[in-house]
Amino acid sequence: MERRGAALGTGHTRAKFILMGEHSVVYGHSAIALPLPALSMDVEVHAVGGAARIRSEYFSGPLADAPSTLAGPIAAINAASGAFDVPLDGLLIDIESSIPAERGLGSSAAAAGALVHAFADMAHRRISDREHYDLVQVAERVAHGTPSGLDAVATNSRVPVLFAGGITAALPMTLQGSFVIADTGVRGRTRVAVAGLRRLREERPVWAESRLDRLGRLAEDAVADLAEARGEALGVRMSEAHGILSELGVSSRELDVLVTAATAAGALGAKLTGGGQGGCVVALAPTPAIAADVTRALHVAGATRSWVYDTMVPVT
Numbered sequence: 001m002e003r004r005g006a007a008l009g010t011g012h013t014r015a016k017f018i019l020m021g022e023h024s025v026v027y028g029h030s031a032i033a034l035p036l037p038a039l040s041m042d043v044e045v046h047a048v049g050g051a052a053r054i055r056s057e058y059f060s061g062p063l064a065d066a067p068s069t070l071a072g073p074i075a076a077i078n079a080a081s082g083a084f085d086v087p088l089d090g091l092l093i094d095i096e097s098s099i100p101a102e103r104g105l106g107s108s109a110a111a112a113g114a115l116v117h118a119f120a121d122m123a124h125r126r127i128s129d130r131e132h133y134d135l136v137q138v139a140e141r142v143a144h145g146t147p148s149g150l151d152a153v154a155t156n157s158r159v160p161v162l163f164a165g166g167i168t169a170a171l172p173m174t175l176q177g178s179f180v181i182a183d184t185g186v187r188g189r190t191r192v193a194v195a196g197l198r199r200l201r202e203e204r205p206v207w208a209e210s211r212l213d214r215l216g217r218l219a220e221d222a223v224a225d226l227a228e229a230r231g232e233a234l235g236v237r238m239s240e241a242h243g244i245l246s247e248l249g250v251s252s253r254e255l256d257v258l259v260t261a262a263t264a265a266g267a268l269g270a271k272l273t274g275g276g277q278g279g280c281v282v283a284l285a286p287t288p289a290i291a292a293d294v295t296r297a298l299h300v301a302g303a304t305r306s307w308v309y310d311t312m313v314p315v316t
């Protein structure tokens, strides 16, 4: 991030990955998400004068000329500026991200979340998690249509969270292991996947609901797996969840190939993570050595990038 004197406000959030319950969470079932601290979003706001400007990987220029791909962050800026009574004139809003966009890792919620923190910081306001969530959801509705709220919560959390119907609980975790997250290199299509599943649910309500219900139960059972260090049981549940998500039409050939490669290399289980139809998989490895084998196998099978989250390293 280019330095231009002390920032008026700063905000920080991180990527998330969904361990269990993507898609079913949209219908009120439980889901679990974890922070992915290797990837983060940082916002700095500076006073430079003139019309408000934004600087980001995707666009740099006057806020008023921002492309529609930045509609979510712009909605967050407007919502936060209104909520904290911070006029936009004269500001340069600098967004720096290491979270790849459209990979199911929460980049849009992380951007909105870091912006909201930066504006609260400018106004010297300590905001509650609820206030933060409500403002991020304004942006997420613009970016995604009908977001469950899971991404808004998870990208603002340092600990694993259980989320259902707008209610969040921090989850204890004694599980020792490594989650390997790998990118297919194909853009995820959350909005398309969510819309497709909605149609399927209208056409085959009983069939679809029984599967969504099962995904929610897998998430609830995974709570004890994390708390009681039951890696093998969790791995089996992850692989079952992937099978159900495939049946529901939200996987892809590339995701299936990576899931198969991870399990063949010694992962206890693997699944797509996030909106699907592209994006990333998550695999659970019981030891760092197996995590290295799984990572290698994922790259041989076509993964373009990967990250490891060691459950024993606290998130700062």
Ligand code: MEV
Residues within 6 Å of the ligand: 018, 021, 022, 023, 024, 025, 026, 104, 106, 146, 147, 148, 149, 150, 151, 190, 194, 274, 275, 276
């Ligand atoms: C996207 O990261 C997760 C989905 O469940 C959508 C949502 O929760 O709004 C697919």
